[in-house]
Amino acid sequence: MIESERKEIIRTKIRPKIGIIKSELAKVSDMDIRKEGEKLHRDLSIISIEDLLRPFTI
């Protein structure tokens, strides 16, 4: 599909639905999901001492 065809589809078929996407997203407050974000922040940054001290030797 060439760029002009994609733009045509966005203009005619997708743009009318953008309002639905925005209103559905607006229903989920960033504050409401912050707790999971904090847990993920901790989980992804936990690195064991063994991993932290092991030299990369190859």
Add this chain to the structure above:
Amino acid sequence: MKNKKPSFPEVRLFGQALNELGHSNIAEYLFKYLNALKAKTYVIETEYIDKDYLIDYSNFYARSFDVKEKFTIRLHFFSAYFPKEDIKQVLIECDDKILEKLNDRYLGFIVIKPIPDSNGNPIIGRTILKTYPLKDNNECRFFVTGKHEVSFFGIPLKIESLPFQTQDEAVGACATAACWIASHPLNSLFGIPKYSPFEVTEKSVFFPLPGRNFPSEGLSLYQMKNYFNSIGLETEFIDVRNIKKYEGYTDEDDIVADIVKAYTKIGLPIIATLRLVGHQKNHDFHAAVISGYRHKHGILKELYVHDDRIGPYSKAIPVGKFNKWDNEWVRSGEFSNLFVEQLVIPIYPKIRLSFARIYNVFINKHKRVMNRLEPLLGTKFTPSLYLMEIRQYKKFIWEHQCKNKEEILIKPFPRFFWIIRYSYHGTPMMDYVYDGTSVFAEEFCIIEFLYDE
């Protein structure tokens, strides 16, 4: 030296290049890579002074009993045949037409250090080679690059790439090479100084480990962090193995692909720490830099990796997801499996909103809502997450049509921000912008792109 009359450089056929490069695995990889770029000729620059090697020489080799040369050899590669008279013509008469041809056909250079590796092959020094083409049939490639001006006997040549060099065990192992490679885009993005491999190791080992500092026995994650701290940067460590604990993560998600897309967009290099599993179930640990990717409408197909033991832009194919790679380490039969464990991203201290916090919003809000709306919308829009910088983004907005364009362009923006972009087959439809300088995810604005006739 000053009385010696230099001879005019020879233009040689590319097929002879291994005579200079030697026969190490890296030399053979570079030969194949340049062959794929359609190299035809090369020119030898003898007695080239390479700053990185000179610093390593003065700090290490100059005090060895068996003193090595301080000069290196630099090979310049071109994708055209031309006689040495052409070079003379540009050199003496500044012939614009030939200069344009030289620049157009320039593939970059490889520095050869005057020190042998453990097998007697020359060690490959600073190497800047052109990337693969940005288009590949109906797929695209994206690379972390910088602009480099090369003085070819005074003739100004240009190349856009990410520098590479292999490890010189005396001054640093793979993690040193990875930090050295990563420091180049950081220099152009944040004005961070660049250091030679010896200096990178020297700064890292202020955090001591029991092994020797020099000859280097390899850096640890702590030491890599220490290096980036010492040059005024923060470091984001992401242990991708721990994503399994996150409830919102589904089979459709790929955290490594998402991180690569998110950080390379702004031009940040990503250091991947790798666990290589041998045939006897032995484990070895390695570090390399992710330098680009191939994609179709934003869906990643393969990664390009600056691996100091393989070469620049080495290909890594996902085995299932991108946390497991099929690449030269596995294909050569040396190891049976390769796993990505952590991704290390050196970042500017003002980028405070961590990847994990914005990734939660990306997965838990945007992707979840899109999945729910799929039947209603009749199609699925998969959003993408990117870290952006104000100048880059406002230029993008300026080049596109969007709702309230004037208001957006004059509106003050934070220097760094995350965007969650909704696209249709790669054409952007809407951006959710989050302040990257805040600690927690806070929506800053929404930008809708217009494609009116």
